[in-house]
Amino acid sequence: MFLHHEAETILGIPLSSGMTEDSQSWAWTKNGESQSRALTQWSSKNILPTNHYLKNRKIAVKEDCVFCGERETSGHALWRCRAAAEVWKESGINLPNGLSPHGDFIDLVWNLLEAPIVFDWELFETTAWCVWKNRNAMKHEGRSKQTKSIAVEVGRFVEEFRQNNMSNLKPQNQPPQARPLWCPPKSGWYKINVDEATFKDPHCYGIGVVIRNDSGQIMGAMTKKLHLPLGALEVEAKVAEEGIILARELGLGEVVVEGDSMTVMPALSSVNQPPSSIQKVVESSIHRLRCLRIGKQSM
Template identity: 45%
Template sequence: MVACSWLCERRNKEEACEVSNPKKGRKFKNFIWQLNCPSKIKQFMWRAYKNILPTIYCLKLRKIPIEDACGVCGKVESSGHALWDCEVAGAIWRESKLPLPSFKTSLCDFMDVVWEIWEEKREIIWECFATTAWCIWKNRNSLKFEGRGKAVKTLVKEAKLLVEEFSSKKIKEKQPMLSRTQAWSPPSEGWYKVNVDGVVFRESNSCGIGVVIRNVQGQIMGAMSKKLNLPLGVVEVEAKAFEEGLQLAGDLGLKQVILKGDAQIVTNALFGKCLPPTSIQMIITGARRWRHTVQEWKVSYVRRTRN
């Protein structure tokens, strides 16, 4: 009965706060959706604002029979406890080095922390704050349902990397697209143009290769994309793309091809204009064997915007 009474009081208090300052609430909700971070983190912050995260406190409000103790420290679990007061959450916030407020008593709602930062107009990177809170919540779920969590330093590092990754994507999106200064030009009669390119996926230690082959009319004679689970560098994967392009042309029975790629160091090495880097020396040395694949081949450098 005492627990039910306490929960009812908390619910009445929340409803009163929601009505008392609706302008403040609307302003903060708009602010959440304008954060420069993934939608899942914005949705998490919105749920924290509405106090509808599935904490034990919220589940009890919905009359779901459940143990009311935090799995880490045994205290009653509210959003304030799970995301701030719990010893695991506290360790993560301290490691984050964010300029956060301090409280003398335990918090029931995580939004108490948010409002303190918001009203004091602290100079804080909100994307870092929201992402760290989301990582704490994910870790809480792992501890609760899987019995294992991540180290504090690992979680803080993951939060920072996620913020950096999303920020870099936004910067790239804002950069103006370079216009093509010259349209695709056809090869000579009887020849085929083979455009090749490579890309490195550093986060997964893999890379990808793409090849498109066209005839003199611009018709696609063949195309290929391939993912390689190899930790190759940029130069290495570009050299591999040239090799794969020749192989595809040979498989299609083409005899005269022009290889075009945007890696100038590779094209110069194939031309014999410079010594190849050690990492691609085997591919460049093996280029003389490419005549067994096709009768005649040439190589040409093309700018990235035209490849």
């Protein structure tokens, strides 16, 4: 059984229609979402699965901290525990003076929100997530990292996140650019144009696909509604996959995919690494593109 918000999160993960293998990946995505952001949201709703929380939910666990044996609340696990406190000190984050002990981690967050300082929330959330990740490794695998190692990991993740986001910054107050005219593909190739649409229902998205040959003749077209709570990036990945699937069903060979996503299109060309939330969908699409070309050559 899942809580409503947990079910929404699970349903928002786009699944590839291909048979790609599972793999581990870092949680940051280029649109700024992260597991560390989810950690803060869980804490704000007081649903972080600490031992104390699980015991209150009638789950048979001891509520002791795996590091020091004290009662493990969210405030203890992420802030007050010796293992957590050492990481915060090593991270070098600029915290305001006079912070008093709190029962829950969200109390600390509110304290920081009200503090009259410029605060590095990216570093704060990433540090909290790495502390929680280290706690989980200790609880479930019986191993933990050294404090300095965790601090180095925090710095690396934050730098990676900021570099990814810099490429997505758009200049403000720029006049809208005219949509470029359609350009035909190379001779003997086909172009798959894809786009998505949003509706009032946040759990419903529309996708559209048009495939033309090098003369501009329409070889196939498709529209479809997706009844899933996907984000914009995930919809962009799915519409590209649907276009490639349609091209395969039509028996087309050399194809090129065109869309307006500045994340999905470079990933399909293997120019950029896709964010983890769409990694498997993109991998499946790349595999299908290769199969299209191999199949055409063998005919």
